[in-house]
Amino acid sequence: MATELLQLIWLASPALPVGGFSYSEALEAAIDHEHVHDEASCADWLADQLHLSQARGDMALMAQAIPAWQAMNTDRLKDLSQWAHTTRETHEMRLQTEQMGRSLLDWLRIQNKATEVALKLCSDMRPTYPMAMSLALSLAHAPLDQALQAYAFGWAENMTQAALKAVPLGQVSGQKILARLAQEIPEAVQHAIALSDDERQAFCPMLAVLSARHEIQYSRLFRS
Template identity: 40%
Template structure:
């Protein structure tokens, strides 16, 4: 597996940055309801919740799906990209989760136009053939075009997700900044192995069976007072 070049690393940092204008900071993915319902009460509870989702949810579905999408973008396999995009949309257990990934996918597709980068034109054309664009579908296309090594891309994607969850916990629990950094340090130790596993995980073993997560996401839709959109 080749490593990412210096320029591609810069591009990867851009893709994984909280400054990416897709609105990720507005979503908690059910964490806000987990706090409201008392499932998460402190830093330890937040760490267990985010860590479990990282290992058993995003790490076993979204991460390996991202790896396959990057491979298919390289080979311009639009039929497979369309299939995986539809599969991911179907895997969203609640209306908010589905709206989240399509809104972020739409925003990333719009950014492709705003970047005015001719190199990215084939990705924009491929996404235009899809009805609704899931966020990993658009993200993987940019990563593939910018020459980012799949393992590096998955690692950064998992980190970006974990960072967003910790930032949500800082606001919702709430937690202090130092507690948030301790959480990220703990979560970060698991990410390299999770990324390596996801890279080789066959599709028949993909899974996002996390019932408590699905319930919290659905309950959040009717939460009376909330900070986040999911």
């Protein structure tokens, strides 16, 4: 149990060398267009993104990919990987998921825990971040809800750090935002686990529009 917990903490850590700190996932564009301007609006924005984008999309995908990796269900994994690629709505979103996926796969090779078969399959599918993270989480052999909570908290921490720099906000505001997201993560995880293939979706028009606008934003700190 201790080993499982430590693996989850490690995968949720901002120190994981995947470059998550360099992306804001359109938050910077939301700030530029004044949708986000203070602690309250930032907390609302990220909570909406957690429930409407992450829980219905990547987290739902991972809820299905983790057991598929454990069973090495190749056909299922290829279908899920294809869905991950086709649901990146902008150039920035695609570059982010592919760069972070490659980096996490490199980390997994260094850790020497995944089998060569699993590493090759992930590489051949052009790794996206949710698929590579699903492989990493599957190796922890933790309960599915705990695995997804670890992923979601890692995402929340990266996004909160982006908000501190871009809004900008102080550390106290950041902790309040993170506390709210942590409180809402269990509900988002249960929603993700409950979704079927037909219910899984990637439909957040404003997020996609702002991501596209960020690609030509005059001044920016982040790659997305």
